[in-house]
Amino acid sequence: MSxxxxxxxVSLGILLTLIFSWFVGKQTxxxxxxxxxxGALALHFAAMLVAAVAVAWTxxxxxxxxxWQWLVVDALNAIPLSLYAALSLGVVVxxxxxxxxxxxxxxxxxxxxxxxxxxxxxxxxxxxxxWAGSLAPFLLTRAFAMPGVAADIKGPGxxxxxxxxxxxxxxxxxxxxxxxVSLCAGMALLVYAAPEAGLNEALGLTxxxxxxxxxxxxxxxxxxxxxxxxxxxxxAHSWLAPAFEQGPLLPMILLVNGHLGAFLVARIVLxxxxxxxxxxxxxxxxxxxxxxxxxxxxxxxxxNPRRLLAMVSISQAAFLLTGLESNTQVGIAGSLTLWxxxxxxxxxxxxxxxxxEARLGGWPGQPGFLGLAAGAPRLAVFFAVGGLxxxxxxxxxxxPAEDLLLQGTLVTNPYLGVVLPVVTALNAFSVMRxxxxxxxxxxxxxxxxxxxxxPRERLALTAALLFLLAGGLFPAALIxxxxxxxxxxxxxxxxxxxxxx
Amino acid sequence: xxxxxxxxxLILAPGGLCAVLGLAWLLGWRMRERLVAGLTIACxxxxxxxxxxxxxxxxxxxxxxxxxxxxxxxEVGHYHFPLALWxxxxxxxxxxxxxxxxxxxxxFSRRYMHRDEGFFRFFVLLNxxxxxxxxxxxxxxxxxxxxxxxxxxxxxxxxxxxxxxxxDPVLSGLxxxxxxxxxxxxxxxxxxxxxxxxxxxxFTQILPTYVERHTPLSGQQATMVMFLLLLAAMGKAAxxxxxxxxxxxxxxxxPSSAIFYGALSxxxxxxxxxxxxxxxxxxxxVAETIIVIGxxxxxxxxxxxxxxxxxKTALAYAxxxxxxxxxxxxxxxxxxxxxxxxxxxxxxxxxxxxxxPSMLHDHHRVHAAAGGHLGATGGWLAxxxxxxxxxxxxxxALDRGHHDxxxxxxxxxxxxxxxxxxQGVEHMLAPMSGTGQEETSRRLARKAGLAxxxxxxxxxxxxxxxxx
Numbered sequence: 001m002s003x004x005x006x007x008x009x010v011s012l013g014i015l016l017t018l019i020f021s022w023f024v025g026k027q028t029x030x031x032x033x034x035x036x037x038x039g040a041l042a043l044h045f046a047a048m049l050v051a052a053v054a055v056a057w058t059x060x061x062x063x064x065x066x067x068w069q070w071l072v073v074d075a076l077n078a079i080p081l082s083l084y085a086a087l088s089l090g091v092v093v094x095x096x097x098x099x100x101x102x103x104x105x106x107x108x109x110x111x112x113x114x115x116x117x118x119x120x121x122x123x124x125x126x127x128x129x130x131w132a133g134s135l136a137p138f139l140l141t142r143a144f145a146m147p148g149v150a151a152d153i154k155g156p157g158x159x160x161x162x163x164x165x166x167x168x169x170x171x172x173x174x175x176x177x178x179x180x181v182s183l184c185a186g187m188a189l190l191v192y193a194a195p196e197a198g199l200n201e202a203l204g205l206t207x208x209x210x211x212x213x214x215x216x217x218x219x220x221x222x223x224x225x226x227x228x229x230x231x232x233x234x235x236a237h238s239w240l241a242p243a244f245e246q247g248p249l250l251p252m253i254l255l256v257n258g259h260l261g262a263f264l265v266a267r268i269v270l271x272x273x274x275x276x277x278x279x280x281x282x283x284x285x286x287x288x289x290x291x292x293x294x295x296x297x298x299x300x301x302x303x304n305p306r307r308l309l310a311m312v313s314i315s316q317a318a319f320l321l322t323g324l325e326s327n328t329q330v331g332i333a334g335s336l337t338l339w340x341x342x343x344x345x346x347x348x349x350x351x352x353x354x355x356x357e358a359r360l361g362g363w364p365g366q367p368g369f370l371g372l373a374a375g376a377p378r379l380a381v382f383f384a385v386g387g388l389x390x391x392x393x394x395x396x397x398x399x400p401a402e403d404l405l406l407q408g409t410l411v412t413n414p415y416l417g418v419v420l421p422v423v424t425a426l427n428a429f430s431v432m433r434x435x436x437x438x439x440x441x442x443x444x445x446x447x448x449x450x451x452x453x454x455p456r457e458r459l460a461l462t463a464a465l466l467f468l469l470a471g472g473l474f475p476a477a478l479i480x481x482x483x484x485x486x487x488x489x490x491x492x493x494x495x496x497x498x499x500x501x
Numbered sequence: 502x503x504x505x506x507x508x509x510x511l512i513l514a515p516g517g518l519c520a521v522l523g524l525a526w527l528l529g530w531r532m533r534e535r536l537v538a539g540l541t542i543a544c545x546x547x548x549x550x551x552x553x554x555x556x557x558x559x560x561x562x563x564x565x566x567x568x569x570x571x572x573x574x575x576e577v578g579h580y581h582f583p584l585a586l587w588x589x590x591x592x593x594x595x596x597x598x599x600x601x602x603x604x605x606x607x608x609f610s611r612r613y614m615h616r617d618e619g620f621f622r623f624f625v626l627l628n629x630x631x632x633x634x635x636x637x638x639x640x641x642x643x644x645x646x647x648x649x650x651x652x653x654x655x656x657x658x659x660x661x662x663x664x665x666x667x668x669d670p671v672l673s674g675l676x677x678x679x680x681x682x683x684x685x686x687x688x689x690x691x692x693x694x695x696x697x698x699x700x701x702x703x704f705t706q707i708l709p710t711y712v713e714r715h716t717p718l719s720g721q722q723a724t725m726v727m728f729l730l731l732l733a734a735m736g737k738a739a740x741x742x743x744x745x746x747x748x749x750x751x752x753x754x755x756p757s758s759a760i761f762y763g764a765l766s767x768x769x770x771x772x773x774x775x776x777x778x779x780x781x782x783x784x785x786x787v788a789e790t791i792i793v794i795g796x797x798x799x800x801x802x803x804x805x806x807x808x809x810x811x812x813k814t815a816l817a818y819a820x821x822x823x824x825x826x827x828x829x830x831x832x833x834x835x836x837x838x839x840x841x842x843x844x845x846x847x848x849x850x851x852x853x854x855x856x857x858p859s860m861l862h863d864h865h866r867v868h869a870a871a872g873g874h875l876g877a878t879g880g881w882l883a884x885x886x887x888x889x890x891x892x893x894x895x896x897x898a899l900d901r902g903h904h905d906x907x908x909x910x911x912x913x914x915x916x917x918x919x920x921x922x923x924q925g926v927e928h929m930l931a932p933m934s935g936t937g938q939e940e941t942s943r944r945l946a947r948k949a950g951l952a953x954x955x956x957x958x959x960x961x962x963x964x965x966x967x968x969x
Contacts, residue, residue, distance in 0.1 A: 238927065297920040298927070329578040373665055378527060393655060394633075394648035400575050400582070403644070407580050410697050417697065421689035425682040432658070432678050440662055440671040462527055475575045483577040 008065035010073055010081065010120045013047030016040065017113040025106030025143075033102035037092050037109055044112065045085035052078040052481075059484045064122060072122040076266060076336075076485035079478070080119050080259075083340055086463075087257060087347050088112035091250045093460045094351040096358030099248070107143030108251065110136060115258040124187045124203045127268065131183055131226075131260055135176050138167050138255065144248040167251075172243035175236060179229035183264075186222030189215050190272060208492065209273050220276040223269050224284065231261035231321070232314050234291040241298075244310035249357075253350040256313055257343040262320045262335070266485075270324065271492050278494050281325040281412070288325075289419045292318035296426040305353055305363065308434050312427050313346045316390055322416055323405045329483065329490045331408025336482035337401040337475070341389055341468070345398070348386030348464045349431075352379050355457060356438060359450050369441020375450035380439040382453065382461040387431035389468040391424050397471030397478060404479070504558060505569030508586040508639050511551045511596065515603075516632035518544045522625050537624045538611035545604035545631065552600045555588055565589055568641060568705065585641030587704055591775055594840055595638045595768070598847050602764045603631045609855055610756040619663055623754065630656040634765050638772065643692045643702035646773070650688060650737075653766050654681045660757040661750050673749035679913070680746045684736020688773075691729030698722045708779045716783050723783040730777055731787060731794075738770030738824045740798045745905040747821055751813040758813060759854035762820060764847040771824065771843060774831050781831075788832045795828025804898040812860040816853055823850075 020040035027033035055061060055078040062074040073081065092108055111134050118130025137143040144167045168176075193215035194202040201207055209216045227233070232240040244252055270277050292315045299311035320342070323335025356372060356379065357363060364370070373380040389396035402420065409416045453461060471478045518540055525532060559567055566589035573581040588596070607627065614620045630653060637649025658681070662674030695702040699717040709716055716723060734740070739747040750762055761767065774781065774791065781787050799822050806818030823846045830839040856863060883891060897903070 238930070241927075294923070297916070297923055301917065301920040301924050330580045333577045369668055369671060371666060381523075381527070388655065394651045399648065403582060404575075404577060404580070406693055407696060408577075410693065414697065417693035418690055421686045421693070425686055428682050429675075429679055433675060436662070436671050436675055440665040440674075441668045442666060458527070458529075465527075476573075479575050479577060487578065 003061055003063050004065070008071070009047040009050045010071050010116065011065045013044040013085070014113045014117050014120075016047075017044045017109050021106040021109035021113070024109060025103050027102040030097070030100045030102060030105075033105050034092060034095075034100060037105040038089065040109060041085065041089040041092055041112065044116075045082065045089050048082040048085040048116065052082045056481060059481060065120075070123050070126050071117075071120040073120060074485070075481040075488070077119040077263075078481050079336075079340060080263065081116055083343060084115055084119070084258060085112060087254060087343060090347065090351065090460045090464065091254055093456050094355065095250055096354055098358055099250070099354070103141070103143045104248075104251075107137035107141065108254065110143075111251065111254055111258075115260065118258075118260055119263060121267075122205060124190060124205070124268070127264075128183060128187050131264075132180055134255070134258060134260065135180060137251070139173060139176060142167060144251045168247045169239075169242045172239040172247065175229050175232075175239035179226045179261075182222045182229060183226035186219050186226060189219035189222060190268075193219055205268065205271065208271060210275055212276055212279065216273055216276055220269065220273045220280070223264065223273075224280070227261040227264055227269070227321070228287075230264075231259075231317065232256075232291075233287055233318060233321070234294050237291060237295065237314055240314055241307050241310045244306045245304055249306060249350050249354050253309075253313075253347050256317070257347055259317065259320065259339055259343065262317075262324060262339060265321060265324050266332075266336070266489060270489055274493055277325070278327070281327065285322050285325045285409075285413050286415070288318045288321040289413070289415060292316070292322075292423045293419060293426075296423045296430070299430040300426055302430070303367075305434055305438070308430055309346070309349055309353065312390065312430055313342070315423060315427055316346075317342050319402075319405060319416075319420065322409055322413065324489075326409040326412045327490060327493045328408040328412065329486045330404055331412070332486035332489050333479060333483045334401055334404030334406070334408050336485060337397070337479055338405055340471070340478060341392075341396070341398045341401050344464055344467055345386045345390040348382060348461060348468075349390070351457075351461065352383045352386070353438075355379060355453075360446055364444070369436065370438055370447065371441045371443030372447050372450060373439035374443040374447045376439075376447075376452040378453040378458060378461075380435070382465060383439065384435055385465050385468060387435055388428075389472070391428040391431060393428075395472045396468045397475060398468070399472055400475040400479065504567055505571060505586070507551050507555055507558070508567070508569045508588055509571065511548055511555075511600070512586075512632055512635045512639060514544050514548055514551075515628045515635065519625055519628035519632060522621070522628065526621065526625070532621065534611070534615065534620055537621055538607065541607045541624050541628060542604065542611070544628065545600055545607055548600035548631075548635070549597075549604050552593070552597045555593060555596070559588065559590070559593060570641070582644060583642060583703060585645070585703065585705075586639045587641035588639060591772075591836075591840065592638045594844050595765075595772055596635060598844060599631065599634050599638060599765055602760055602847065602851050603627065605851070606756045606760045606855070609759075610754075613756055614754065617754075619665075623660070623663065623757070626656050626660055627757070627760075630660075630761070630766075634769070637769060641704055643688075643695060643704075643707075646776075647688060647692060650685070650733075650769065650773075653769060654678075654685065654737075657681070657750070657761055657766055660761065661753045663753050663757065670752035673752045677746040677750055680736055680743055683912075684733050684743060687729040687732030687736070691726045691733070694722070694726050694729065698726070704776075708777070716779050718780065718783060720783055720785055723780045724785050724787060727777065727780050727784040727787040728790070730773060730780075731791065734770030734773045735794060736770070737773075738767060738828070739821050740770070740794050740825065740828060741801050741902065742904040742908060744798060744801060744821055745901060745908065747817045748809075748814045748901070751811075751817055755813070755854060755857055758857075759851045762817060763850035763854040767820060767824060768827075768843050768847060771827050771831060771839065774828070775836055775839065778831075778834075778836060782834075788834070790832075792829050792832035795825045795830075795832060797825070798822075798828065799825030801825070801902050804894055805901050808895065808898045812857045813854070816850070816857060819853075820846075820850055 017040055020036065024033050024037045027036065051073040054063060055073055055075060059075055062072060065071040088108055092105060114130050114133025117133065118127050121127035121130055190209065191202045193209045194207055197207055229236045295311045295315035295318065299308050299315060302308035302311055320335045320339055323331045323338065326332060389398045392398040392402035406417060406420055522537065566587060569586045571584040574584045575582055610623065614623050633649045633652025633656060637646055637653060640646040640649055658674045658678045661677055662671045664670045692702050695707060699707050701707060707716060718726060736743045747762060751758055802818045802822030802825055806815050806822065809815040809818060827839050827842050830842060
């Protein structure tokens, strides 16, 4: 049974953002559009925060939004809702001017609204709509296309007759379309697998499909296919690196940091197909571990910073699924906490790198150090802290997240105890290598005159830094809701394990 | 006064100061050298007084240790991460060294680093290091020790690469970081195993130091755990074959070399072994391994040190020699001796490092005082060994035992080659995956005579904020 919030903040936030996105997209002045988008997303963030605070006040509660009950806020999605809103707001504030167009901003707003819709969905259909809507700016529009690229740079799926690039390379588009199709198939089969239930109940998120009958098996397979494709787990990881290398960096990082694949597992797969999830957890957990190690190795030899960023993100994010599949409250809580860390820190890294690219006019490509700390020491600090948080350094939220993940998965997957430290060490080296390459060493000619963090950049990045550091010093506040959500998910699983003490 | 207050204050003071300085800088406040240095000196002066108070507390309490528990840092279900500090006659000497030597180095650095463009950065990192090392020494569980250990590692790297406008310090910093992270896997995995076997890593549960009971780990379990902790200790203490990083670390400023590699950071590995002594006793072959490693390191350090051409590198190898001997002492179970050795060594070495810039001057003064009869040392070795052996040893020492070459060839090399092979396979599949698109685009752009391809064309120098 769920309570209702006096006002529906999530619905209002999503609706207003979508409406404002239309107006922003129609603007002709990019800076004016940025201000409007910032205002709209700030309101959106405030709305999500209200919902999160309401849930935090009574952590076991579950609020549905009147009048149609299709949206719900609970311990599982309260933090992701406000976190994603904050990330979207941050990206809009931090986006370099030369990347900024009104349509770009509108695309971000649509992605934010639809991702939040997926988070808050209390219904398979709404979730699918949110998933699809979050991909729409990439797949159905050219909102993130980069203007002005010379038309004679050709390549498969790169340039069109108008001289504008498609947003993403072809493999990325195929992977994302495939994930959507797989999701739709999985959802349809889930409904089919509940013949006795009415349509409302079949579309709801409470009816567990027990056993491993063919429809349930097929639904599970398609849903996990969607997860593997969207998250870029091996062998479906190949689309991510070129998408990062050639696509729009900040929108890509937002897409990846929606972690809708992981949310699908937590919200739908585990509760609705508990037996199938239990049978397959070992395979999926090991696949995630393999992906983490594989991506870490690729990051080790990556020369292009965007590619390195993509691989490190895939690697650290792969641990999310390992935790979710651990069947333990501690492991699932660790995974949900790690989500916050990965999302915030990779966005920070991408934002700093995008700022550097804008200042240099692109990636120079030459080997050796750039020494940009000479001119931009604050950007260096933001990058360093973001990178350290990503690899679980103490004093950051990454440390308790990885500790929980380890403790919770030791019983169910002891390999994690070896793989996590090794992979984290590789990723830490890769991040430090990137930091050294960008910021240390003999400064290039552009370095001394380069602008350090601008006031808007400083504000947004300081907020992110404080989140990571304050979360590291006082993690209890950010772990409380994931712990409640984790208890609920773990209780649904057959043969639930208790971890540690 | 609540006895838990002082240990917490000891760590919070430098940590808090680091946070304040860092935040002030981020917000754009330019602090004067005198203020920054003064605050740091005052902080560690206060820390030194706190340590004195802790000695008094411990000595008058009649107990072997003071344990301060501050509740749980975080908890989920049955799992909790306790915040506990532990002050006893093993950790208190090192806490004393930590507070006192950092105070002295801060006083020294106020003048030594005067007008260096990285003055502020140095003191921020010094405070962060201080918080980390004091946390490490005072930690009441291996989990909390990891936090201090990692903080020390990160600050160490950032100070090695302190002179960031040159490539060599940066490359050295990266190399040291790689060695640290590789060896730290041992500490992380060892603590993971403690949780698997015993469900805890708290000293009160897993180390029967002051109670009459056995460790909950069996002999085999203790052996596995200890070999992993030994790997971590070897990395931090520059034991063979992981010793190549120590001379590279001399790229950093002299005060940081003194406090890190003369006094504190470099003894962290030995302290880890001292703290885990009950597990060493329960384990098989670990003590013997520690002795062998320590002996080899001592020999390696003394031979290589004789081929060094600069003062700081020579001191680094002298430090390594002493660390090897300390490991031997620990392996034999002479823990009190090892503790005294650490204390004395830290004090002398810090002094030597701080005097290193004046070493030549000191040498000439001593040489003159000896009437010009200050001869070379090591003649006894030449008398013992045949000429060929001496030459062989000399070449081996000149290449520093080939350790770095071996690590590159047999440890790092295979990993990198595997990664490159995987990347090669991915590039081969590029038409299907799109991985090689950037390279294709770059080649096409070069053909078209464009300067650059990828996100944005060309390269603009000296871009101002208005365009960004």
